[in-house]
Amino acid sequence: MVFKRLLGSMGVGGPAVDTVLVPGAALPGGTLSGEVRLSGGRADFDIEHITLELLARVEAEHEDGERDGSVVFGRFSVGGGFRLAEGEQRTVPFAVTLPWETPVTELYGQPLGIVLGVRTELAVAGARDKGDLDALTVGPLPVQEAVLEAFGQLGFGFKSADLEFGGIHGSGQQLPFYQEIELTPPPHHSHQVNEIEVTFLADPAGMEVVLEADKRSGLFSGGHDVLSRHRVSHTDAAHSDWNTVVSSWISRLIETHTARLSGQTYGHSDVHGSYVHKDEHSHHSHHGDEGHHTGGRRSGPGMGTVVAAGAAGLAVGVVGGMVAAEAVDEIGDFFEGDEDEEA
Structure with a gap:
């Protein structure tokens, strides 16, 4: 145009x-x-x-x-x-x-x-x-596509995407805004979370994948959200079992999110991930971690196949497309x- x-x-x-x-x-x-x-x-x-x-x-x-x-x-x-x-x-x-x-x-x-x-x-x-x-x-970069495809194969659907002004505390973010991709959970997770938001912060070596469960409060409103951050490299795109990796991210995020809702103490900081509160006066606030990857190939139909077949998947959203x-x-x-x- x-x-x-x-x-x-x-x-x-x-x-x-x-x-x-x-x-x-x-x-x-x-x-x-x-x-x-x-x-x-x-x-x-x-x-x-x-x-x-x-x-x-x-x-x-x-x-x-x-x-x-x-x-x-x-x-x-x-x-x-x-x-x-x-x-x-x-x-x-x-x-x-x-x-x-x-x-x-x-x-x-x-x-x-x-x-x-x-x-x-x-x-x-x-x-x-x-x-x-x-x-x-x-x-998307290959590793971004791999992560999103894994979410799609695990039953998550695309809800919306937007750009939020502000920064993610503790990250190496360079731009004055970040992208959030909102995903709806499959039925077996729908009673635990309303949605999961994915943010990618890429750099020459790889990227941070930031996940947030149930965004219910704004910048100036009360409440705490659970966030996790995982580090991946660009070379991981073709050498990881992304369904397994992303599934483990989701399980730990939901476990921590559920513990928060029940008032239990939560949070850990190891090579698999870390979880903290998002306070009412900051954007995403979290600690660094390293995502855990296992070798192997992704199983099941690829997201491209799902889209081609016209089935409900992460990349399908007529309203969003319009x-x-x-x-x-x-x-x-x-x-x-x-x-x-x-x-």
Whole structure:
């Protein structure tokens, strides 16, 4: 999706910018490629710089409720320092590296309801214009896909996904927000938890997988939630029995969650995991741990098979898909006018 606009600060006859991304989903920590196409105006213009901004639609919790706004989470200079002649057509190719914590917007081609954008800023003669906005699609890393597929094979369903402004205490989080993927439990766990939320914090070596059981309180409301954090590496994706690994994470999380509800003392800190309270004045607060992995192959039908068959699974969500599609179709309106809300 491309929005062509004349450089507003230069008025009618100014240069126009059109950014085109390479088709397909990018990956967190991977390369985002494309080209910026410039069309000269009715006079010569000195192009000082061409900058790409990564935008995300993020929810922020306040005392009076939630508010949506756009957050810039990446900024790259991809060109500039040349004169664009009258009527000249020029293409500026680019390849930039996405942050490792870039949110995932789709799973097996199914939108998750996360809206990201790439905005192009053109600076001419000291004036700036944010003249082009494109939707950004990001797929999961292999280990993210493996973890989510395991949840799906264990009977969990996709409920929703969103981006929360704030930080996870004690983690190496780099971005000013984090992604939460909300999953509904299978029948045999439904009496123990209402939902489990999954957050991935990726880095060059691997990622932290943060799990939260039953989110019932907001940032400024009372209550405590149970969280666990597990460390995995990118190379684990093809060498772990993920159904067994994730099942053990879930069992320990639910056990701790149940103990909390019954008023029992809980929490342990070993190589398998750690569990702590989420207090009323912080975002996720927890201690580090190492996830335990066992060798072997995943059993049962893959999530791709489940999706292809049209069965209920983690990557299937018609309502979520419709919401995401509508948001992407209206991406210009979605981010337009949000400059005052940007963090």
